[in-house]
Amino acid sequence: MSNKRENISMSVIRRLPRYYRFLGDLLKHGVTRISSRELSQRMGLTASQIRQDLNCFGGFGQQGYGYIVDQLYREIGKILGTDKRRRAILIGAGNLGRAIANHMAFETRGFDLIGIFDQNPNLIGQVIKGIPVQDSRGLEEFCSRNHPAVAVLCIPRESTHEMATRLTKLGIKGFWNFSHYDLSVHFPDAVIENVHLGDSLLTLSYRVSELERKE
Amino acid sequence: MSNKRENISMSVIRRLPRYYRFLGDLLKHGVTRISSRELSQRMGLTASQIRQDLNCFGGFGQQGYGYIVDQLYREIGKILGTDKRRRAILIGAGNLGRAIANHMAFETRGFDLIGIFDQNPNLIGQVIKGIPVQDSRGLEEFCSRNHPAVAVLCIPRESTHEMATRLTKLGIKGFWNFSHYDLSVHFPDAVIENVHLGDSLLTLSYRVSELERKE
Incomplete structure (x- = not known):
């Protein structure tokens, strides 16, 4: 199975969180089993795409029986790493940073937000969300401890x-990057997930x- | 050219904003001309990919001369619709909505933010950003006027x-959707751009x- 994983394209990976969300919803609504056809209708994908996608990870479905929702949900969660507890820090406690800290359930997605940093004395x-904003100058000490x-x-x-240069030296391996700066070009070894709003x-x-042109 | 546009894949489209950003930067730094090779190095793409992408829109480059930065910037801006002034409203003035309103330069991306709505009496x-939060109950009147x-x-x-059902009836054609709800499945005729954080x-x-597995 690990061999199989090596070749999974990013486009499949990017669909996994969506599967995870849909399956989580089904669970909440007490659905225990679902066919690829039913899942496809709810998700607006074709049934064959769903079977293909899920096959990439070893195929959890049984012919004529469908998927067992909570099993599939847990498996995909494991693949996504939600069973892990990784430590995350937030740099920048302005409007956006504050919204992300308040709004995102880090803990259901494999992360614990353990520190918030800014250089603005008014924010420190x-x-x-229960986390005091610290002075960015303390990053080195904080990272070496935590x-x-x-x-x-x-x-x-x-x-x-x-x-990013500073944080990479401090052992940070992954960035959730909201700035409009293309980190990946300069930090090819880090994992960079951009949200370029x-x-x-x-x-x-x-x-x-395009819509207006067609109208 | 319009015939050409019909067949442009979403993956090319999704790269255009990035070209637009890079070119805007070059302009700011006084660069007037750039070869596809130089642009490719800065952007971490191959030169042939850049030529291919830009060819989709009619090819603005000249062999052996490169691209004229401000011409290419303006052309891509036009394709992206930044020369338009479309009216946008924001629904939801909580943490995230507030951050988006404060943080995003709508006006440089073809939009004017003209109204903010919420149902929470504490926010109304x-x-x-100079815009008073209005009661969502006033949406019908506001949209028929504006x-x-x-x-x-x-x-x-x-x-x-x-x-979304309500807004579609009020003439809204496009949604910038930050909620974790898959609108596209249910509103196939609307333009939906999701930001599923x-x-x-x-x-x-x-x-x-994956990185940890490899280590």
Whole structure:
């Protein structure tokens, strides 16, 4: 199975969280079993795509019987790493950072948010979701004591490169990057998951333009 | 050219905002001309990919001369629709909605944010980026007067379906959807651009797990 995993494309990977969400919902609603056909209708995918996707991970379905929801949910959770408890820190306690800290359930997605940092004296000492904002100057000490694995970057793009360099030295392996800076070009060895909100808004603009052209 | 556009894949489209960002940066730094090779190094793409991508839109480069940065920037901007001024409203003035309103430069991406709505009496009347939060009950009147084209949804997933139904009736054609609800399955005719932050965090979790497996 681990051999199999090596070749899984990022597009399959990117669909897994969605499967995970749908299955979590089914569980909540007391559904214990589901066919690929039924799942496909709910998710707006084809049944064969679903079978293909899930086959990549060893295929949990049984012909003519469907998937056992909680088994599949747990398996996908394991693949996604939600059974792990990795430590995360948040850099940047401005509007966006604060919203992310308040809004995201890190703990259901394999992470514990253990520290929040900013360099703005007005923000240092404020408490967000029970976590006091610390001075960024304390990052070295904090990381050597607590060994966070990932950092959430909610800082201006101008500071991103320097901060990522510093954090990489402190053992950070993964970045959840909200700045509009393309970290991946400069940090090829780190895991970088970008949330480029501006790019997403531009894509919306493009697609609405296309719609108007067709009308 | 419009015929050409019909067949452009979403993966090319999704790279355009990134080109747009890079070119905007080059402009800011006074760069007037750039070869596909130089651009490729900065962006971490291959030169042939860049030529291919930009060819989809009619090819602005000249052999042996490169791209004229501001021309390419303006052309891509036009394709993305940043030369338009479309009206947007934001639904949900909680942590996330507030961060989006404060943090995003809508106006540089083809949109004017003209209204913010919430149903929470504690939020109604608050002013975010100069815009007072209005009672969601006033949406019908507001939309019939102001004709917004898109809505940013920062509401809980339980309310998303109902709200999208209501907004579609009010003429909203595009949704920037931050809720973890898969609108596209139920609103196939609308343009839906999802920002599923939870899915992105799960993808990070997966990729960090993979990294650890390899170590």
